Structure formats: structure tokens, C-alpha cells
Amino acid sequence: MLNFERSSLSQKLTLTSLLSTGSALLVVFVAFAFATVHHQRAAQERQLATLAETTGAQSIVPLLGADRAAAQQVLGVLATQPGIQCTALFDRNGALFATADLVSTLVPAPKVDTRSAVARTVWIGPPWDPALRLYRPLHVDQHLVGIVMIEANQRQLLMDIAESLALTGAASAIALAIALFFASRFRTSIAQAITQLITAARQVSHSQTYAQIEHQRSDELGTLIDSFNAMLSQVEQRDLKLLQYRDQLERQVSLRTEQLEKAKNAAEAASQAKSAFLANMSHEIRTPMNGVLGMTELLLATPLNEQQRHYTDTVKRSGEHLLVIINDILDFSKVEAGKLTVEYIHFNLRELLDDIDYVFTPQAQAKQLAMDFDIAPDIPVAVCGDPNRLRQVIVNLLGNAVKFTDQGRILLRVSITAEDAQAVCLRIEVQDTGIGISREARDHIFDSFSQADGSTTRKHGGTGLGLAISKQLVELMGGAIGMEQPLGRGSLFWFTVRFDKRAIEAEAPAGSKQLRALIVDPDPEGRQALESTLTRWQLRCDTACDGDECLHLLRAAIACGQPYDVALIDMALPILSGLALGAEIKADAELSGVRLLLLSTERSAADTRQRREAGVAFQLIKPAREGDLYACIVAPLRASEGVRPGAPAPALRRSTQKRLTALLAEDNPVNVEVASAMLQTLGFDVRHAANGEQAVRAVQEGGIDVVLMDCQMPVMDGMAATAEIRRREQQEGGMRQLPIIAITANALQGDRETCLAAGMDDYLSKPFTQQGLAELLARWIALPRAATVHHGDLQVPALAVREAAINQKALDAIRALGSQGEALLERVIHTYVDDTPAMLRQLHASVQNGDTQAMRQAAHSLKSSSANVGADALAQLFREIEQLGRQGTAHGASVLMADIDREFRAVRQSFSAMLEKET
Numbered sequence: 019m020l021n022f023e024r025s026s027l028s029q030k031l032t033l034t035s036l037l038s039t040g041s042a043l044l045v046v047f048v049a050f051a052f053a054t055v056h057h058q059r060a061a062q063e064r065q066l067a068t069l070a071e072t073t074g075a076q077s078i079v080p081l082l083g084a085d086r087a088a089a090q091q092v093l094g095v096l097a098t099q100p101g102i103q104c105t106a107l108f109d110r111n112g113a114l115f116a117t118a119d120l121v122s123t124l125v126p127a128p129k130v131d132t133r134s135a136v137a138r139t140v141w142i143g144p145p146w147d148p149a150l151r152l153y154r155p156l157h158v159d160q161h162l163v164g165i166v167m168i169e170a171n172q173r174q175l176l177m178d179i180a181e182s183l184a185l186t187g188a189a190s191a192i193a194l195a196i197a198l199f200f201a202s203r204f205r206t207s208i209a210q211a212i213t214q215l216i217t218a219a220r221q222v223s224h225s226q227t228y229a230q231i232e233h234q235r236s237d238e239l240g241t242l243i244d245s246f247n248a249m250l251s252q253v254e255q256r257d258l259k260l261l262q263y264r265d266q267l268e269r270q271v272s273l274r275t276e277q278l279e280k281a282k283n284a285a286e287a288a289s290q291a292k293s294a295f296l297a298n299m300s301h302e303i304r305t306p307m308n309g310v311l312g313m314t315e316l317l318l319a320t321p322l323n324e325q326q327r328h329y330t331d332t333v334k335r336s337g338e339h340l341l342v343i344i345n346d347i348l349d350f351s352k353v354e355a356g357k358l359t360v361e362y363i364h365f366n367l368r369e370l371l372d373d374i375d376y377v378f379t380p381q382a383q384a385k386q387l388a389m390d391f392d393i394a395p396d397i398p399v400a401v402c403g404d405p406n407r408l409r410q411v412i413v414n415l416l417g418n419a420v421k422f423t424d425q426g427r428i429l430l431r432v433s434i435t436a437e438d439a440q441a442v443c444l445r446i447e448v449q450d451t452g453i454g455i456s457r458e459a460r461d462h463i464f465d466s467f468s469q470a471d472g473s474t475t476r477k478h479g480g481t482g483l484g485l486a487i488s489k490q491l492v493e494l495m496g497g498a499i500g501m502e503q504p505l506g507r508g509s510l511f512w513f514t515v516r517f518d519k520r521a522i523e524a525e526a527p528a529g530s531k532q533l534r535a536l537i538v539d540p541d542p543e544g545r546q547a548l549e550s551t552l553t554r555w556q557l558r559c560d561t562a563c564d565g566d567e568c569l570h571l572l573r574a575a576i577a578c579g580q581p582y583d584v585a586l587i588d589m590a591l592p593i594l595s596g597l598a599l600g601a602e603i604k605a606d607a608e609l610s611g612v613r614l615l616l617l618s619t620e621r622s623a624a625d626t627r628q629r630r631e632a633g634v635a636f637q638l639i640k641p642a643r644e645g646d647l648y649a650c651i652v653a654p655l656r657a658s659e660g661v662r663p664g665a666p667a668p669a670l671r672r673s674t675q676k677r678l679t680a681l682l683a684e685d686n687p688v689n690v691e692v693a694s695a696m697l698q699t700l701g702f703d704v705r706h707a708a709n710g711e712q713a714v715r716a717v718q719e720g721g722i723d724v725v726l727m728d729c730q731m732p733v734m735d736g737m738a739a740t741a742e743i744r745r746r747e748q749q750e751g752g753m754r755q756l757p758i759i760a761i762t763a764n765a766l767q768g769d770r771e772t773c774l775a776a777g778m779d780d781y782l783s784k785p786f787t788q789q790g791l792a793e794l795l796a797r798w799i800a801l802p803r804a805a806t807v808h809h810g811d812l813q814v815p816a817l818a819v820r821e822a823a824i825n826q827k828a829l830d831a832i833r834a835l836g837s838q839g840e841a842l843l844e845r846v847i848h849t850y851v852d853d854t855p856a857m858l859r860q861l862h863a864s865v866q867n868g869d870t871q872a873m874r875q876a877a878h879s880l881k882s883s884s885a886n887v888g889a890d891a892l893a894q895l896f897r898e899i900e901q902l903g904r905q906g907t908a909h910g911a912s913v914l915m916a917d918i919d920r921e922f923r924a925v926r927q928s929f930s931a932m933l934e935k936e937t
């Protein structure tokens with residue numbers, strides 16, 4: 019079907035002329051047809067009337083004389099006329115008198131008004147074969163004497179009409195053709211002009227050709243083409259101008275780009291210079307600070323009179339204060355340089371808060387302020403994030419609170435704002451009753467260098483950087499920070515942070531030694547749930563339903579030489595509450611070695627003081643998060659637990675009587691003096707290397723138990739020296755043997771990672787205290803028993819050799835394999851100890867090359883061989899590496915490798931001790 023809207027202009031024009039001409043012709047044709055039919059019929063009727071009249075006149079005499087034969091004759095003559103198909107004569111009563119019927123025998127009776135003399139006509143027959151019948155009454159002196167009827171067929175009439183219509187139709191068709199011919203001529207003349215316009219417009223848009231359209235027209239289309247041509251030339255001109263502008267602009271842009279490139283390079287160089295300057299400055303400031311603080315500490319350990327001690331104490335405090343300021347400035351510089359980063363490691367949130375409490379409570383007490391810690395009992399224990407940065411923010415807020423408060427109390431509140439399966443959001447508030455902050459100052463309190471009281475007469479010092487840095491840190495940790503005006507005096511600072519919860523693998527074994535746990539819960543379902551979780555972690559579990567049974571089991575375990583490592587006590591015990599039971603256990607010197615975990619509902623939770631008094635290590639709200647439970651049970655006792663007054667002494671540690679030698683690789687004479695003195699106080703023999711090269715040589719000569727390695731040294735720096743020592747170790751036995759600890763004043767660019775990546779085991783930032791040094795060394799090596807550190811009124815007890823616990827069950831399983839069980843076990847252990855280093859080398863190589871496939875395979879076989887000989891902790895580390903390999907990433911593997919090397923050393927040590935004992 020033709021769509022008028024969509025059809026082309028030419029089609030439209032043709033259609034329009036066709037429709038207009040066609041409809042005009044149709045009207046004329048129809049009118050003509052009507053007229054023709056009408057005239058022909060009228061003529062026929064007239065002709066028939068004349069015939070009837072003549073015949074009527076001739077028939078009157080035979081009618082009056084009743085002479086049928088004569089009448090018949092008259093009718094017979096009439097019937098010879100062309101087209102006549104029937105004639106009849108009726109008497110005055112309407113009865114048939116005579117007829118000449120040529121077609122049928124049925125002559126119908128007349129139905130006429132006999133008084134009227136007018137003839138009546140009737141059209142009969144089908145339309146394609148019509149006939150005309152006429153009745154005429156015959157009167158003599160006004161008296162009817164009869165009626166004549168003539169019937170004539172009208173075929174000729176039809177033929178005549180058809181003929182004239184055919185003629186008219188042909189004429190119309192010719193007229194239409196002529197109209198179309200002229201229409202097409204006019205159409206071409208219009209459409210051609212329009213097509214030209216369209217083509218020209220297309221050329222402009224496609225190829226930007228502005229060719230003018232030629233024409234000789236003087237009509238409206240001519241005017242349109244002229245205007246179009248004019249428009250084209252204008253556009254062409256404009257295009258030319260634009261082109262010129264563009265060229266100009268391009269030249270300008272490239273000029274500017276060049277200038278910007280230069281400026282960017284200069285800025286980058288400046289930024290690099292700034293970073294290098296920061297690193298240097300950090301190093302340069304920390305080095306003398308190490309001298310000042312270290313020497314002061316050493317001086318304080320010598321006999322001094324009261325005045326001298328007072329002066330020295332002041333020097334130390336001022337030094338420590340200066341160090342805080344330096345750290346702030348360095349952090350701020352990192353913010354400026356965009357280099358502030360946060361770590362992502364497992365840590366124990368409760369311990370961190372405890373540490374803070376431990377530091378701040380005495381400070382508050384010294385100012386006679388109450389210090390309250392309102393910590394929601396349901397906050398998690400084991401989380402992943404940056405503990406040091408979290409501590410820094412809390413310490414800054416609490417430090418300000420103590421600084422700006424002279425009376426009243428300080429409150430640290432920690433609560434959960436949201437928690438899902440993976441993470442927990444915490445809100446931490448520090449509220450004080452101090453001087454408060456004015457409305458104007460509140461708006462810019464988190465800006466750098468901003469102080470509420472900027473006057474020279476202000477009472478409190480400070481750089482105004484603490485809050486700015488805290489804000490950056492909190493935002494880096496994905497949280498927000500702010501302050502509010504609390505009711506009453508003082509100020510309230512708050513911040514939010516989000517930490518991932520520690521995830522525990524379903525079958526994670528709880529450490530290398532098979533721990534014994536006692537579950538004390540009156541509810542059988544609760545006992546069973548806990549038991550199944552702990553069994554999954556390969557703990558040996560027993561259960562008790564009340565305090566008496568618990569005490570009985572604890573004593574029985576001690577009596578048979580297998581004490582419980584941990585007791586999980588429900589708060590709601592019958593008779594004796596969980597808290598009271600804990601206190602009773604801790605009061606019994608024999609039982610007090612067991613670690614206590616208290617499980618309670620939120621409502622029955624004990625507060626920190628009650629918990630501490632009862633000797634409960636951690637309190638968990640039921641149902642406890644798996645990660646928390648795992649961390650509380652399995653977490654090794656941290657070094658600091660050993661130095662806390664009242665805290666249980668670290669288990670599982672032995673000491674050695676042999677004197678140890680530390681190699682101190684350090685170029686700065688003051689630092690050498692400080693560190694040497696500290697090491698000597700700790701009972702070490704000290705050897706000194708002035709640069710990395712000397713250090714490598716000294717290690718080569720042997721007899722070194724631990725290396726303290728400065729990072730920046732002349733000739734060969736600490737990183738290169740460590741790498742060289744590790745390379746040689748690998749060449750010789752394939753194992754990392756010697757603990758190397760970085761001591762660096764570079765507190766700047768991700769130093770911990772850099773040092774670990776270079777092959778060092780740990781990291782100590784300068785300036786350090788003797789206590790810090792002792793704690794760190796104790797993680798890697800058994801400190802000589804003589805090395806009891808006097809640090810204020812605290813004492814660092816002797817710490818013992820690091821030896822891995824071996825799962826005896828695994829060894830028993832090997833023993834049970836044959837009749838020569840012991841010999842077999844010995845062989846298996848020898849093979850394990852001999853073969854593992856080569857495999858470890860492979861694993862190291864695959865981690866270094868990022869070949870996760872090889873990493874996975876090596877870790878897998880090491881995991882099973884380690885599990886076979888009962889080195890469960892080591893097997894767990896291999897499992898983690900294997901997991902990484904499976905995830906196709908080597909990210910974080912080098913840190914794990916350091917742990918693995920360390921653990922393998924410990925495992926080897928355990929085995930050699932075991933074998934020694936047996937021979």
C-alpha cells in the first residue's frame with residue numbers, strides 16, 4: 019500500500035495530479051451516464067406512445083364492431099415493428115379482445131385509470147434485459163371503448179447507452195493520460211531543483227564541499243536556490259575562519275603542554291626532593307634523639323643523687339615530648355606528600371584498649387582526674403586493620419583530653435554502630451570535663467596548625483597537628499571524625515572506624531601444641547556447641563557443668579601432669595558465678611596458670627575492673643564470634659604480658675646459660691655507644707661493624723647469634739648487607755638462620771615492609787628504649803638469664819629460647835607404624851629436616867617470581883610433610899601460602915615466608931633437642 023507520508027516528492031506530485039484529474043473525470047462521466055440513460059428512456063416512451071396512439075385509432079372500429087379478425091390484423095401490423103414483443107387489445111371491461119403475443123402467451127390484464135385518456139408505462143424484466151409496457155385507454159365521445167397495450171424490449175436502448183458510455187470512458191482515459199503527461203513534465207521541473215538542493219546539502223555535511231548550485235530559474239525555487247547558495251558561501255567562510263582558529267589553538271595548546279610538562283617534571287623533582295628531604299630529616303633528627311634518650315636511659319640506670327636524677331628525668335621527659343612533636347611533623351609531612359598509609363594486619367582490639375588504659379590511667383590520676391573506660395562488652399576481640407594508627411588517634415584524643423582538663427573526669431566510650439558477617443563499625447568517643455572549645459574554634463579544629471586558643475598567652479602548648487593527622491588517619495581507615503558539645507562542661511570528640519573481623523578457616527588447628535580446654539557451662543546445648551567448635555580446631559576438650567566440677571577437673575589435670583591451657587567459663591553458673599569461680603581459680607597458686615575466658619550475655623557482663631580482679635583474660639558475649647574465640651584461645655601470650663605487674667608469666671619458655679653475641683652494624687658512634695651499652699646490660703657480648711660490608715664479613719666469620727642492622731650505612735647499606743647474608747645462607751644450607759633486626763631512624767616510607775622484604779626478621783624504630791629492645795630481641799632469641807632489665811619499677815624477666823611445639827599424636831602415629839617405631843620416627847624426622855630446606859628454597863623462588871602455581875604445589879607438599887611430623891603451626895602457615903597460590907596471588911606471601919622460616923627454625927630446634935635427649 020502506498021504510504022503518502024513516506025513517498026518521494028515526485029510520487030506525491032504524480033499522485034496529486036492523478037487524483038485530481040481522475041476525480042474530475044469520474045464526476046463528469048457519472049453525470050453523463052445518468053443524462054444518457056434518462057434521455058434514451060424518455061425517447062423510448064415517447065416512441066411507444068405514438069405507436070399506441072396510431073394503433074388505438076385503427077382499433078376503435080373493430081372494437082365497436084366486435085370484429086376480432088380486423089383487430090387482429092391491426093395488431094399484426096404493429097407487431098412487425100422492430101423491438102415489439104407483444105401487443106394486445108382489451109374491451110372496455112378489461113377482457114382480452116385480441117393479441118399478437120410474440121414472446122409469451124400470458125397477456126396481463128390492464129391496470130389503468132379507465133377514465134383518464136393518458137397512457138401508462140411500466141418497466142418490466144431484469145435490468146440486463148428490460149422491457150417497456152404501455153397501456154393506452156381508447157375513448158369515443160368520452161366513453162371508454164377499450165385499451166391497447168404494447169410491450170417492446172429495450173435491448174437496443176441498453177446497447178446505445180453502453181456504446182455512448184464506452185466512448186465517454188475512452189475519452190476520459192485519454193484526457194487522464196494527457197493530464198499525467200503534463201503533470202510529469204511539471205513534476206520534473208520542481209523535483210529536479212529540490213534534488214539538486216538535497217545533493218548540495220549532503221555534500222556539505224559529508225565532505226564539507228561548498229559547490230554552488232547552477233540554475234536559470236526565476237520562480238520561488240530559483241529564489242530558494244539563490245538563498246541556499248548564499249548560505250553555503252557564508253558557512254564556507256566561517257569554516258575557513260574556524261580552521262585558522264583551530265590551528266592557532268593547537269599551536270597554543272602544544273606550547274602550554276610543553277610548559278606544563280616542564281612544570282610537572284619540576285614539581286615531581288621537587289616532590290621527590292621533598293620526600294628525600296623528609297626521609298633524611300627523619301633520619302637526622304632521630305639519630306641524635308637516639309643518643310639523647312638512650313644515654314639518658316643509661317644514665318638513669320647509674321647511681322645518681324636526687325638532684326641529678328631529677329635533672330636527668332627532666333631531660334628524658336623533654337626528649338620524649340620532642341619525639342612526639344617530631345613524629346607529628348613527620349606524619350603531617352606524609353599527609354602533605356600523600357604518603358600516609360595504613361597497614362592491614364590481625365590485631366587484638368581489647369589488648370590495644372587495655373594498653374591505652376594502662377598508659378593513660380596513671381596520667382589522669384597524676385592530675386587527679388577520674389579516667390573511665392566504657393567499652394561495650396560485645397566489641398570484637400580479633401579484627402584486621404592498622405592497630406598502630408588506631409592507637410595513635412585514640413592516644414591523641416585522650417592526650418588532648420588530659421591536657422585540657424583540670425578537674426572532673428575523662429571517659430573513653432567504645433561501641434558498635436553496625437556489624438555484618440565480615441566487618442564491624444565502631445564508634446569511639448572521648449569526653450572530658452575540661453575547658454571545652456568555643457563555637458568559632460569548632461569549625462576549624464581539624465585543620466592543620468589550628469588551635470582553639472592561638473594567643474601568645476595561652477596556657478597549653480602544642481603544634482595543632484594532632485587532630486589534623488587524626489582526621490587523615492580516620493579517613494584513611496574508612497571512617498569519620500568530629501566533635502560535639504556535650505551537656506555541661508568540656509568537649510566530646512568522636513570517630514568511627516570499620517574493621518574486618520578475623521575470619522577463621524573451618525578446620526584451622528589451634529596452634530602447634532594441642533591445647534587443652536575446659537568448658538564450664540550449666541547448659542548442655544551451650545557446652546556442646548562450644549565443644550564442637552573447639553574440637554574442630556583440634557583442641558582437647560572437657561566439660562563441667564558447675565564451679566565445683568570445674569575446680570575438681572582443673573586439679574585432677576594438674577595432678578596427672580596435663581594441665582588445662584584455657585578454661586571457658588559461663589557467667590551464669592549455679593551457686594558460684596563465673597566471675598567468682600575465675601577469682602577462686604586465680605587465687606589458687608596451683609591453678610592460676612590457666613587462661614580464663616568468661617562467656618556472658620550482654621546483661622550479665624562484668625566490667626573491666628571486675629574482670630581484671632577475677633583474673634579473666636577476656637570476656638566474650640554469647641554467642642561469641644568464632645574469630646574472637648579463636649584469637650582468645652590460641653593467641654600466644656604477648657611479650658608485654660610478661661612485664662605487666664600481676665600478669666601471668668609467659669609459659670613454655672626456657673632459658674640458656676650460654677653467653678650470646680650480638681653483631682651491631684651501625685655507623686653512628688653515638689648510636690653504637692647507646693646500643694652497645696643496652697645490649698651489654700641485657701647480657702650480650704657485642705661485636706661492631708661500621709658498615710654493611712663489615713657486617714657481612716663478621717657474619718661469615720661466625721659466632722653471631724643476632725644482628726642489629728642499621729639501614730643507612732656507608733659502603734653497603736643494611737638492606738644490601740641483609741640480602742647478601744641471606745644469599746650466602748641459601749648457598750650454604752638453604753635456610754634463614756640468623757635473626758636480623760632492622761634498627762632504623764627512617765620512620766618514613768613503609769619501612770617495616772621494606773625491611774621485611776629485604777630479608778630482615780623484625781623492625782625497631784630509633785630512638786628505642788632498653789625495654790623495647792629487650793622485648794623485641796626476646797621474640798627471636800633466648801635472652802641470657804642475667805639480663806634482667808631495670809626499667810623504673812618494672813622488670814623484664816628472662817625470656818627463653820624459641821622452640822616449636824610438636825604435636826605428639828602425630829609422632830605417636832609414626833611410632834605405631836612398625837615394630838622399630840622409634841628408629842622409624844628418627845629416620846622420618848631426619849628426612850624431614852634434611853629435605854625441607856631444598857623445598858623451602860623452591861617455595862622462596864616461586865614466591866619471588868610470583869609463580870603462584872609452583873607456590874601452591876610446593877606449599878601443598880610442605881604442608882602435608884610438616885603435618886605428618888606434627889609441626890602443626892608450620893603446616894598451618896604452608897596452608898595459608900597454598901591458599902594464596904590457589905587464589906592466584908603472591909601478595910602477602912613474603913611476610914608469611916618470613917614466619918615460615920622462623921617457624922621452621924623453631925621446629926628444627928625442637929627436633930634436635932628431642933633427638934639429643936634420646937641419644
Ligand code: ADP
Nearest residue numbers: 418419422454469470471480481482483484485
Ligand atoms: P595540639 O594539641 O598539638 O595543639 P591538636 O590538633 O591535637 O593539636 O589540637 C588542636 C587544638 O584543639 C588544641 O590546641 C586545642 O585548642 C583544641 N583541643 C583539642 N582537644 C581539646 C579538648 N579535649 N579540650 C579543649 N580543647 C581541645
